Amino acid sequence: MIEKLNMEDVLAMRSDGYYSQRTAGAKNAIDSVLPIMKEAIKSLPQTEFLRFADFGAADGGTSAALWAELISGLRKDGNIEHIELLYTDLPSNDFSTLFKTMQGMHGDPSNAYQIQNENVFVHGCGTGFHRQLMASDSLSLGFSATAMHYVSEKPCEIEDHVHMVGGQHEERALFEQRASEDWQKILLARASEMKSGSQFIVLNFGIDEEGRYLGHTGGHSMFNKFTEHWRALLSSGNITQEEFRKATFVQHYRTLDEFKKPFNNSESPVSKAGLRLKHARTQLTKCPYQKAFIDSEGAMSPKQYAASLIPTMRSWSETVFLSALSSRSPEEAQSIVDAFYNSYEAEVAANPDGHAMDYIHIIMVIEKE
Amino acid sequence: MIEKLNMEDVLAMRSDGYYSQRTAGAKNAIDSVLPIMKEAIKSLPQTEFLRFADFGAADGGTSAALWAELISGLRKDGNIEHIELLYTDLPSNDFSTLFKTMQGMHGDPSNAYQIQNENVFVHGCGTGFHRQLMASDSLSLGFSATAMHYVSEKPCEIEDHVHMVGGQHEERALFEQRASEDWQKILLARASEMKSGSQFIVLNFGIDEEGRYLGHTGGHSMFNKFTEHWRALLSSGNITQEEFRKATFVQHYRTLDEFKKPFNNSESPVSKAGLRLKHARTQLTKCPYQKAFIDSEGAMSPKQYAASLIPTMRSWSETVFLSALSSRSPEEAQSIVDAFYNSYEAEVAANPDGHAMDYIHIIMVIEKE
Numbered sequence: 111m112i113e114k115l116n117m118e119d120v121l122a123m124r125s126d127g128y129y130s131q132r133t134a135g136a137k138n139a140i141d142s143v144l145p146i147m148k149e150a151i152k153s154l155p156q157t158e159f160l161r162f163a164d165f166g167a168a169d170g171g172t173s174a175a176l177w178a179e180l181i182s183g184l185r186k187d188g189n190i191e192h193i194e195l196l197y198t199d200l201p202s203n204d205f206s207t208l209f210k211t212m213q214g215m216h217g218d219p220s221n222a223y224q225i226q227n228e229n230v231f232v233h234g235c236g237t238g239f240h241r242q243l244m245a246s247d248s249l250s251l252g253f254s255a256t257a258m259h260y261v262s263e264k265p266c267e268i269e270d271h272v273h274m275v276g277g278q279h280e281e282r283a284l285f286e287q288r289a290s291e292d293w294q295k296i297l298l299a300r301a302s303e304m305k306s307g308s309q310f311i312v313l314n315f316g317i318d319e320e321g322r323y324l325g326h327t328g329g330h331s332m333f334n335k336f337t338e339h340w341r342a343l344l345s346s347g348n349i350t351q352e353e354f355r356k357a358t359f360v361q362h363y364r365t366l367d368e369f370k371k372p373f374n375n376s377e378s379p380v381s382k383a384g385l386r387l388k389h390a391r392t393q394l395t396k397c398p399y400q401k402a403f404i405d406s407e408g409a410m411s412p413k414q415y416a417a418s419l420i421p422t423m424r425s426w427s428e429t430v431f432l433s434a435l436s437s438r439s440p441e442e443a444q445s446i447v448d449a450f451y452n453s454y455e456a457e458v459a460a461n462p463d464g465h466a467m468d469y470i471h472i473i474m475v476i477e478k479e
Numbered sequence: 480m481i482e483k484l485n486m487e488d489v490l491a492m493r494s495d496g497y498y499s500q501r502t503a504g505a506k507n508a509i510d511s512v513l514p515i516m517k518e519a520i521k522s523l524p525q526t527e528f529l530r531f532a533d534f535g536a537a538d539g540g541t542s543a544a545l546w547a548e549l550i551s552g553l554r555k556d557g558n559i560e561h562i563e564l565l566y567t568d569l570p571s572n573d574f575s576t577l578f579k580t581m582q583g584m585h586g587d588p589s590n591a592y593q594i595q596n597e598n599v600f601v602h603g604c605g606t607g608f609h610r611q612l613m614a615s616d617s618l619s620l621g622f623s624a625t626a627m628h629y630v631s632e633k634p635c636e637i638e639d640h641v642h643m644v645g646g647q648h649e650e651r652a653l654f655e656q657r658a659s660e661d662w663q664k665i666l667l668a669r670a671s672e673m674k675s676g677s678q679f680i681v682l683n684f685g686i687d688e689e690g691r692y693l694g695h696t697g698g699h700s701m702f703n704k705f706t707e708h709w710r711a712l713l714s715s716g717n718i719t720q721e722e723f724r725k726a727t728f729v730q731h732y733r734t735l736d737e738f739k740k741p742f743n744n745s746e747s748p749v750s751k752a753g754l755r756l757k758h759a760r761t762q763l764t765k766c767p768y769q770k771a772f773i774d775s776e777g778a779m780s781p782k783q784y785a786a787s788l789i790p791t792m793r794s795w796s797e798t799v800f801l802s803a804l805s806s807r808s809p810e811e812a813q814s815i816v817d818a819f820y821n822s823y824e825a826e827v828a829a830n831p832d833g834h835a836m837d838y839i840h841i842i843m844v845i846e847k848e
Contacts, residue, residue, distance in 0.1 A: 158527070158614070158616070158617070159614035159615075159617065192614035192615055193614075194613060194614055196602065201575050201578035201579045201582065201584065202575050202579075203575070205574040205575065205603060205605060206570050206571050206572070206574065206605065208605070209570035209604075209605025209606065210570045210571075210605070213570065213605075213606065215570065224606070229611075229614075229615075231604070231606075231611070231612060231613050231614060232604070232605070232606065233565065233602045233603065233604050233613075234574060234602065234603040234604070234605065235578075235600070235601070235602050235603070236574060236575065236577070236578025236579070236582075236601070236603065237578065237582065237593070237600075237601065242598075242600070243600060244563060244600050244602075245527070245528035245561035245562075245563055245598070245600065246528075246561055246598075247527070248527070248528065
């Protein structure tokens with residue numbers, strides 16, 4: 111999940127706890143699929159050893175508790191099979207933190223499942239998940255959380271907005287087309303990797319039946335706010351028109367129908383590869399920062415709330431705005447981006463009503479015949 | 480191989496070519512085992528897919544040409560089996576450079592064997608090689624170069640020298656004991672991982688039949704020179720007695736006999752685990768910097784030679800001296816260590832005769848019954 115890499119760059123100077131706190135929402139969403147994962151490991155296919163994979167895992171922090179519980183559960187039930195867990199992400203990912211976490215050298219010691227259990231082996235793979243990442247017919251159980259909204263290439267700039275959710279019809283169509291091709295590639299790669307009878311359980315950012323998506327669940331819409339504050343910098347002459355348009359997220363939020371499409375036709379390449387969609391649903395995960403603000407019943411000031419909310423947005427979005435300013439010196443670009451988030455934060459501090467970052471996930475259980 | 484990680488820190492500000500140049504000797508030694516490796520892949524055990532491993536691989540740069548040639552050779556011979564190559568090192572290793580190299584995003588494009596061949600998958604493992612690193616009975620071919628002279632813990636400080644090769648009898652005995660236990664652990668871990676009929680081919684720094692070892696092959700002895708220049712800083716009051724003794728390499732150079740010992744007794748745990756030593760020999764690899772100096776026939780000045788030789792030594796040794804100064808500020812420690820290498824470099828520049836860093840490797844072919 112690219113967000114967290116950037117988060118680590120951005121937050122490198124802050125304390126450890128800060129990082130975990132900022133990913134609380136993503137972790138809550140992952141924790142919610144624990145029952146599905148527990149069900150899946152009851153019917154793992156017969157193999158020489160168990161191979162699990164976590165695709166687009168970043169530093170593995172948000173899913174570590176899930177894997178720790180699943181693996182200790184298997185061992186408690188008397189399963190002594192050797193387990194290999196392959197974490198995948200882009201090559202620039204922070205694999206060192208990942209390997210340290212699972213050995214108890216970083217973060218929460220209860221996540222160090224590699225040393226708490228016998229014969230559990232943690233591996234990494236630094237190749238993008240649009241390609242096949244392991245030998246065919248070797249995967250016992252696949253998992254991915256909040257990673258596959260990144261498309262393999264930006265099909266166009268969004269001229270009047272920063273994200274495809276606010277794009278014109280033609281722009282959205284180009285993103286949809288790219289995301290559709292990517293989704294097929296992702297599924298065909300997984301189909302090759304998966305053993306017959308294995309499952310791939312995937313949570314993705316997407317658009318639900320009510321048209322809701324990340325930061326757009328009633329109240330203010332986060333991506334519209336990004337666009338407003340970015341446009342304000344254009345109006346004030348701080349950025350150029352070209353810099354305005356280059357700030358385009360390389361993401362597509364698929365609808366539930368877009369996710370389901372490859373499975374609806376028995377003649378599709380995905381169906382022919384043996385994949386079946388067992389289950390699909392959408393899920394809203396409330397913004398943990400807004401919840402903390404409301405629960406504080408006034409103990410937290412609007413200013414404090416704004417100072418907690420904006421960094422969680424900034425952690426994964428900052429790279430988009432910095433990249434748009436790539437023709438400037440790093441210092442100048444950083445100063446403009448600071449001003450951008452500061453103006454958003456000031457707006458929230460002035461009136462926090464309706465500002466939040468709720469998550470919308472599409473959750474799917476996919477099985478290989 | 481810890482050397483290269485440190486090298487990357489040290490040389491981070493220098494150009495790409497500089498790095499490759501500094502590892503020329505290590506790469507020459509690896510290239511010399513290509514015929515043994517080619518022989519080994521002729522008789523790989525039957526498996527669902529081929530799994531190769533490179534233990535203590537650092538960023539994978541020095542062995543990449545070897546693996547590229549082996550894999551393209553297999554494909555040319557019509558082998559279409561899926562291949563997974565697992566690179567292992569400590570969690571702090573630079574796995575990102577490794578993953579980029581094999582995909583053609585960094586370094587020599589001819590090393591990008593992952594994209595030049597079908598169905599080759601590169602994985603990493605950030606756990607030390609004293610432990611088992613993958614499921615039992617899953618490894619088709621193991622390899623390790625210049626990594627296993629690092630012992631798992633420093634058994635004592637070497638009081639009057641910086642390396643066990645210059646230690647007192649009792650000090651050497653403690654290092655030998657730790658290295659012996661480590662070697663058994665390493666071999667038993669590999670025995671669990673290896674398929675019946677598979678081989679583990681390992682090049683290690685060690686002491687040959689003539690008592691030669693790294694930088695000690697006639698002429699000046701590198702570790703004695705390190706000690707002399709480090710002691711000069713003590714004499715001049717720049718470092719304390721405690722800092723002098725704390726500069727102790729966490730390494731043991733095993734003799735050929737020490738390497739062979741676990742195999743000589745059919746009742747040893749290693750023999751009982753099914754490992755057999757098929758072949759063992761020692762090898763001298765000439766210092767490529769001295770060779771370039773001599774071959775230049777005067778075109779390279781002694782000063783230029785010194786400026787090429789000392790950085791290759793510094794790349795893997797600097798961390799030892801910096802660590803010994805850990806109670807000082809980083810700036811102060813760095814300044815002392817700069818003075819240390821500068822004085823060694825000045826000695827070489829004044830009279831280069833007999834200064835070199837020849838490699839001595841012990842090369843072994845180990846088979847699992």
